[in-house]
Amino acid sequence: MKTRVLTAIVALIIFVPLLVIGHTPLLILTLVLGIIGISEILRMKHRFFVSAEAMISFIGVVVIILPNNFWQDIPWVNSAHIIFYILAFFLLLQTVFSRNHFNFDDAGTLTLAILYVGTGFHYFFQADSKGLSTVMFGMLIVWITDSGAYMVGRAIGKNKLAPKISPNKTWEGSIGGSLIAVIIVPVIYTLCHWLPTYSLIDMFGLALVLSIAGQLGDLIESGFKRHFGVKDSGNILPGHGGILDRFDSMLVVMPLMAILGMLG
Missing domain, CATH: 1.20.58 (Methane Monooxygenase Hydroxylase; Chain G, domain 1)
Structure with a gap:
């Protein structure tokens, strides 16, 4: 640790x-x-x-x-x-x-x-x-979803989400992580007056879609690691694995933000 x-x-x-x-x-x-x-x-x-x-x-x-x-x-x-x-x-x-x-x-x-x-x-x-606020919108959703899913999963998780790919993930953790991100990130951005072109309802919707996408990105990387028979994609980050282990969700979330029109 x-x-x-x-x-x-x-x-x-x-x-x-x-x-x-x-x-x-x-x-x-x-x-x-x-x-x-x-x-x-x-x-x-x-x-x-x-x-x-x-x-x-x-x-x-x-x-x-x-x-x-x-x-x-x-x-x-x-x-x-x-x-x-x-x-x-x-x-x-x-x-x-x-x-x-x-x-x-x-x-x-x-x-x-x-x-x-x-x-x-x-x-x-x-x-x-x-702008920095746009980058951080995607990153905060990923980080908060990941942290929330871990905490909720540890507390009440029982039903496996994808046992053959990522056996530690649960449906309870996945749903809980998304709910936490959907509530926290839009509220923070509204109170701080960031992303002014988006209403609170828009940000709730964007946060939900991006939170789910981030979890899918995590599962995609878990899938190919399982295919290649490795625990981590690399070892450049001691205790965290490789770059793909840390950016797996972002590699899906950022292109989706572009598709959704958030990057211009």
């Missing part, structure tokens, strides 16, 4: 100032997180970080994370999607030239991983353009 708390304190000391500063420092942090995130998937796939498929994956996640306006002045490229397609094609070519050491399933896994990790962190950075 001491290690877990110490890691959290050190991470917050680094993370919070960069989140407040935003812009280029936050972009650099986001790119680093994305590269570490894709490296954790490569590690679970038992792929060398110097292999061709690993290099393609690292480039791909950087390409997806970079802001949209980065590509405006580059000839023949008006979006990251063109480069992403080319990189996906290179992964398919690797199935031809790897002498059966890299197959179609491997290419599909890494292509989806690039999209999953890259898109999540792309919108995490894009949220910065809407």
Whole structure:
């Protein structure tokens, strides 16, 4: 527990100032997180970080994370999607030239991983353009839902939510965590006059949808960890696991915030 708390304190000391500063420092942090995130998937796939498929994956996640306006002045490229397609094609070519050491399933896994990790962190950075209060709206929902689900689950949880994927999660904890987040976060934002373009009813609805999405993101990551037979996605954060363990919910919540029109 001491290690877990110490890691959290050190991470917050680094993370919070960069989140407040935003812009280029936050972009650099986001790119680093994305590269570490894709490296954790490569590690679970038992792929060398110097292999061709690993290099393609690292480039791909950087390409997806970079802001949209980065590509405006580059000839023949008006979006990251063109480069992403080319990189996906290179992964398919690797199935031809790897002498059966890299197959179609491997290419599909890494292509989806690039999209999953890259898109999540792309919108995490894009949220910065809407202001710190918008970023924190999503983050607070995730944190409060997670904490609330843990406390309620420990207190009254009996019915397993997804026993084959995450045996410690319960329906009581899941519902309780969402209810706590739906009540606390919108009230805090209304009292502090943050996100003024949203009514209290709107924020209740957004909080509910994002809270459920965050829990689904957690289950998705639990699912592929179970598939690869690992307890944590990595060990870069002692007591907490890997980057994907800490950002699994955010990788779903941030793109959904964009879909819901919260990021402009």
